[in-house]
Amino acid sequence: MDRxxxxxxxxxKMLMLAEYxxxxxxxxxxxxxxxxxxxxxxxxxxxxxxxxxxxxxxxxAVVGFVENENKVVFSSLSSLTGITTSDLQVGDFPxxxxxxxxxxxxxxxxxxxxxxxxxxxxIGTGIAMGIRANGQFVNGANGWSGELGYxxxxxxxxxxxxxxxxxxxxxxxxxxxxxxxxQQRLEQGNQEAQEVILTAGKYMGxxxxxxxxxxxxxxxxxxxxxxxxxxYYKAALEHAQQHALxxxxxxxxxxxxxxxxxxxxxxxxxxxxRS
Numbered sequence: 001m002d003r004x005x006x007x008x009x010x011x012x013k014m015l016m017l018a019e020y021x022x023x024x025x026x027x028x029x030x031x032x033x034x035x036x037x038x039x040x041x042x043x044x045x046x047x048x049x050x051x052x053x054x055x056x057x058x059x060x061a062v063v064g065f066v067e068n069e070n071k072v073v074f075s076s077l078s079s080l081t082g083i084t085t086s087d088l089q090v091g092d093f094p095x096x097x098x099x100x101x102x103x104x105x106x107x108x109x110x111x112x113x114x115x116x117x118x119x120x121x122x123i124g125t126g127i128a129m130g131i132r133a134n135g136q137f138v139n140g141a142n143g144w145s146g147e148l149g150y151x152x153x154x155x156x157x158x159x160x161x162x163x164x165x166x167x168x169x170x171x172x173x174x175x176x177x178x179x180x181x182x183q184q185r186l187e188q189g190n191q192e193a194q195e196v197i198l199t200a201g202k203y204m205g206x207x208x209x210x211x212x213x214x215x216x217x218x219x220x221x222x223x224x225x226x227x228x229x230x231x232y233y234k235a236a237l238e239h240a241q242q243h244a245l246x247x248x249x250x251x252x253x254x255x256x257x258x259x260x261x262x263x264x265x266x267x268x269x270x271x272x273x274r275s
Contacts, residue, residue, distance in 0.1 A: 103267030105130025205239025
């Protein structure tokens with residue numbers, strides 16, 4: 001895959017990734033909900049021009065629903081809705097679109113027995129899930145399977161979506177601060193900050209238990225920036241075990257991605273290589 005490029009376009013940043021002679025070449029730029037297609041393309045052009053090789057293909061992973069590998073039908077980044085691969089064509093090499101969580105799933109399950117039922121969950125700004133069984137993605141009727149962040153969770157304050165309770169934006173809203181300040185508070189042992197993270201981890205654990213009880217997967221891989229908060233992962237595992245059926249819990253291995261920051265971009269590269 002040396003001459004293939006992976007692009008991960010998310011709600012807060014775009015990561016561009018290539019590899020050359022065993023070394024990663026990366027560039028990260030901010031995005032945000034107001035980012036334009038022109039800005040994205042200009043940044044990609046700049047990255048491609050700086051590479052020491054001519055790419056053989058480029059995979060672009062996006063937050064949203066992708067159709068036929070060449071069009072984004074809908075995205076929470078409004079500038080991506082309706083975009084086609086021709087809009088991001090930056091050379092003579094082919095460009096392919098893939099959903100970001102499916103890209104992560106493709107990468108994380110590439111070395112797993114294809115007969116294994118595997119789940120990849122990205123806990124970033126929101127929460128989404130990819131499923132592979134018998135070597136195939138589980139897509140659903142309209143390709144929207146895996147919207148784990150939208151499952152309703154009862155709380156003392158009323159029913160809310162899992163993403164609001166355990167996703168990155170939800171955590172920051174509950175903490176009333178930004179990610180950097182929250183990290184500092186956690187390092188300082190701030191009790192209120194710790195309570196926010198433990199509560200969010202608890203609800204994520206309930207979400208994991210739902211996945212385990214419904215799908216009986218052999219493996220779950222977790223990624224995403226929300227896992228960096230101290231205490232979150234541990235709380236999630238504790239509550240997942242508490243709410244999952246014992247036999248199903250014992251049959252499932254849960255682990256964090258070894259490359260959480262690159263799992264989506266690496267999956268996009270792999271998708272372009274395989275296409």
